[in-house]
Amino acid sequence: MTTPQYIRWFADLTIDDVPSVGGKNASLGEMVRELSPLGVKIPNGFAITADGYWHLLEAGGIKDDLFALFEGLDRQDVGELSRRGAKARDLILLAGLPDDLWAELRTAYRTLCAEYGSGFADVAVRSSATAEDLPTASFAGQQETFLNVVGEAALKEATIKCFASLYTDRAIAYRIDQGFDHRKVALSVGVMKMVRSDLASSGVMFTLDTESGFRDAIFVTGAYGLGENVVQGAVDPDEWYLFKPTLRRGFGQVLRRHLGEKAIKMIYSGGRSGGFTRNVSAPESDRARFCLSDPEVVQLGKYALAIEDHYSRRAGSHRPMDIEWAKDGATGELFIVQARPETVRSQESGAVIVSYILEGEGAVLTSGRAVGAKVASGPIRVVSDPSRMDEVQPGDILVADITTPDWEPVMKRSSAIVTNRGGRTCHAAIVARELGIPAVVGAGNATERLATGQAATVDCSHGDEGRVLEGALPFRVERLEIGDLRRPKTQIEMNLGDPEQAFKLSFIPNDGVGLARLELIINGAIGIHPMALVHPERLTDPQVRGQIAARTKGYENGGDFFVEKLAEGVATIAAAFYPKPVIVRMSDFKSNEYANLLGGADFELVEENPMIGFRGASRYAHPAYADGFALECRAMKRVRDDMGLTNVALMIPFCRRFEEGQKVLAEMERHGLKRGENGLQVWVMCEIPSNVLDIDRFATIFDGFSIGSNDLTQLTLGVDRDSGIVAFDFDERDPAVLNILKMAIEGAHRNGRPIGICGQGPSDHPDLAELLVKAGIDAMSLNPDTVMKTTMRILEVEGGL
DSSP, X not given: OXXXXXXXXXXXXXXXXXXXXXXXXXXXXXXXXXXXXXXXXXXXXXXXXXXHHHHHHHHHTOHHHHHHTTTTOOTTOHHHHHHHHHHHHHHHHHHOOOHHHHHHHHHHHHHHHHXXXXXXXXXXXXXXXXXXXXXXXXXXXXXOEEEEEESHHHHHHHHHHHHHGGGOHHHHHHHHHHTOOGGGXXXXXXXXXXXXXXXXXXXXXXXXXXXXXXXXXXXXXXXXXXXXXXXXXXXXXXXXXXXXXXXXXXXXXXXXXXXXXXXXXXXXXXOSSSOOEEEXXXXXXXXXXXXXXXXXXXXXXXXXXXXXXXHHHHHTSOOOEEEEEEEOTTTOOEEEEEEEEOOSGGGSOTTEEEEEEEOOXXXXXXXXXXXXXXXXXXXXXXXXXXXXXXXXXTTOEEEESOOOGGGHHHHTTOSEEXXXXXXXXXXXXXXXXXHTOOEEXXXXXHHHHOOTTOEEEEEOOSTTEEEEEESOOOEEEEXXXXXXXXXXXXXXXXXXXXXXXXXXXXXXXXXXXXXXXXXXXXXXXXXXXXXXXXXXXXXXXXXXXXXXXXXXXXXXXXXXXXXXXXXXXXXXXXXXXXXXXXXXXXXXXXXXXXXXXXXGGGXXXXXXXXXXXXXXXXXXXXXXXXXXXXXXXXXXXXXXXXXXXXXXXXXXXXXXXXXXXXXXXXXXXXXXXXXXXXXXXXXXXXXXXXXXXXXXXXXXXXXXEEEOHHHHHXXXXXXXXXXXXXXXXXXXXXXXXXXXXXXXXXXXXXXXXXXXXXXXXXXXXXXXXXXXXXXXXXXXXXXXXXXXXXXXXXXXXXXXX
């Protein structure tokens, strides 16, 4: 049998073959050779080499005419770029495949059909440029892909269209921007067995967090049907996070998840003689559930680890990856269909932290998923039809239903991007990150709510939610140079309650989290009184009962909803700072704050002074809240035991008496949280004078103390900090307060216990921070925006001691 001149099977390729078959095909070959034996499933296939592309140009006699089209091309002249691109594609389409190349392609296709045991095979025909998928530049989406290609005629048509797509407007513009010579970039075409994800689901995953660049996370997205909808941003996908260190240790738990709308899915058109697909509406029952089970997400995570580890070894340095996956609905198997280096976050330096701070506030015009963690303002430009893309002016906020690679020349002019559809791995999101501009994707109604010419601000600086605000609002940019900053002896920790900020904030030099506020997670991620979830029969308002039922839909009971959401919020913070300690304070709502939660009015009494009423430890074993505390314990046990995040320590707030502390510890042990077991530390807030005066006894049952300066000040001075009329008397630097602070530090150390402070005082008053250092405080937990400033001050103080 004659050896093919222009065909190479994946099993014969390695990543070193990029010059011959492009990044996509070389990577598939590398994975088939090296990772398939490790259990990573990759569909088989073959590549038409770059030699086949050059042979097409020579045999068709079009090479000189083709390259002459791009001499003197002005990249900014969108109309001229489009005209020359169309001519280039026509030259290739009219030339067609040379007979000898087609003969080799047809033979390879028939061999692939026979391998899969039928007279035909559904294949994907995918472009692979020879300069693509480099560590510093991604050619993702620049050329065409054709799915559900069935039969030789359809294969021939799809192949020549792939070759022609090397000259799409977007590909031409991208090569110019990246400095690639058109004469030196060729195209390889990959032909691989289709995975029947039209019957199941597919998506994209990254081996880092795409927003913060946090490298210990695996970010998985998916939706029903073929994967083009996720890649193009035509659908709001499901999202999951996995944590690499615990995944490596065998903990098969999802760190965090988001249920996407998944309104449509791409399926086969039904024909057997062409490469056609179509979108259909996804059933409501499918939209209401995740498109993958947790074990399937974990399996994809294991694939991702194997792929990243392999390419990192190959590169000799850590290599985050951008990976496409597909689930075969006929067999239930999970496949990897593409892997390439991630090219945005992985290229950023960790020596500088850039933060965008919005300094004004306007009405929220629309909102969606945030991309870019930045702020930008400008005039709105709604583009309802791709034919009107050239109307976008430099500095406009581009607003569209979705974007595709064809939009990239005008996206480069935009100050921000807003789309109705899409998730954080869609085309608009990927391009926005690459361009360094903010984007709000999946806004739903942006093209209806926003009007061309309207001044607006895109704010993506506050976690997962991106907002479009009315008016061109002022903002500032702060650059924090962290470099090789020396660490002080005093531990500098953070106060944190928003899981969405955790990955980003973890880059600030720190010694862990000294205060993770459970009530902030309950308020933000759950919003329902825990007792209302355990005892829905006691709810008196039918409307409230209906709202709770709607929020907890899909869960066997309300308690499971509470435990999952709370556990995932805490786990995200714990993972962000792992293996540093994260001290989680059990809930410390006051009764009036609990009453504001959905369903709370049926479970809370009205107190005259809730600040010193039914709060903290007094609630945990009390019949009025014990069942709610049991849910909190279940969630914390899940974080530590099931998710493997044993860097979490727990802290009891507002524990008035030694006997009350004993009672709470016994209640925790009853729910599986035994102090000392599996390394569990239980701390106590030192925020009541009794905690200081009886510190010797408290030290026998708790592992450490954290001073709550706000409550300790109000109870030492007898000042209600919620009362504006006596606020002038509230001062953490009062001599009486300073004396009790010193007593607390001395008492803790006398008993061999660590003591820190997590109140507002050191953040607001540098002189108080200085006093605490001199008194021998072990740690300070500060608001994130004051960490660096206080660190520098403490280094100065320690240097003078």
